[in-house]
Amino acid sequence: MRELDAAGLAGRDDPMLRHHVDAAGVTRAWAAGGATVVEHAVAWGDSPPGALALLGLGPAADLDPLLAAVAGAGADPWRLVVEQTSADAVPAAWRFAPSHAWHWMLTRTPPAPDGAAADVEVVEVTGRTAEVDVVLDAVQRTSFVGGASAVETWLGVEGPDGGLLAVGALVRRPDGTGQLRGITTLPGHTGRGLATAVSAALTRRALEHGTGVATLGVFTDNGRAVRVYERLGYRVGHTLVAGRTGEPSA
Known part of the structure; x- marks a missing residue:
């Protein structure tokens, strides 16, 4: 195990480290082989x-012993995000009840027109906060969006009466990478390509500026959404689980 300075962390060959991690919030980082563990502040x-979280990335053969070494060095995270393949190797002091597994996905290519979704009109809905909330609140398991100040733009699809049927947000990561969040369709209107159209439009917007990379997170058991994102050109970078330490499974 070796501890990384800022330059060493920036040199790691992992797109999630480059396009997702906020370097300004990193307090320490360690590496071994192809694995990296990053400690960062959360608020x-x-x-x-003063809460700290750990992010563990890399193949299990390297990450499992690295997690043990970091635990032995006295790291005490409030929350842990780790590769699903290393969930069973999390040190005893950090045991947690894992969340649903989720994919971190990315693309560098603008999506091609996608079937019926190509004919769906997507409009700017930034500022229509109450209407966006109606769509988000109608789906119990909504995606994480974050504070309103973090959102660069909201896009959506309107019904015949002008009400919103589907919405989605674009957030900029600290390095300028665009991240899709909160892609949601009202119940009763799924299967019509509305979320696909919103996702495609947000992806194009994300790629226009910044790093030329678009990312998103999606639960692994949401097979329909995963297939949509794959058709739009996204590929899985990491499959992760997360949880608060000190909260073991029952």
Whole structure:
């Protein structure tokens, strides 16, 4: 195990480290082989003051012993995000009840027209906060969006009466990478390509500026959404689980 400085972390060959991790929030980082563990500050609504999280990426053969070594060095994270393949190797002191597994996906290629979705009109809905919330609140398992100040733009699809049937947000990561969030369709209107059209439009917008990379997160058991994103050109970069440490499974 070796500890990384800022330059060493920036030199790691992993797109999630380059396009997702906020370098300004990193407190320490370690590497071994193809694995990297990053400690960073978190300031969410439910996080205690000074809370730290760990992100563990890389093949299990390298990541499993690296996690053990970092735990032995005294790291004490409030939350852990780790490759699904290393979930069973999480040190005992950090055991947590894993969340649903999710894919971190990315693309560098503008999506081609996608079937019926190519005829769906996508409009700017930034500022229509109450209407966007109606769509998000109608689906119990909504995607994480973050604070309103983090959103660069909201796009959506309107019904015949002008009401919103589907919405999605574009957020910029600190390095300028565009990240899709909150892609949601009202119940009763799924299967019509609305979310596909919103996702495609957001992806094109994301790629126009910044790093020329678009990313998103999607639960692995949401097979329909995963297939949509694959058709739009996204590929899986990492499959991860997350949870608060000290909350073991029952």
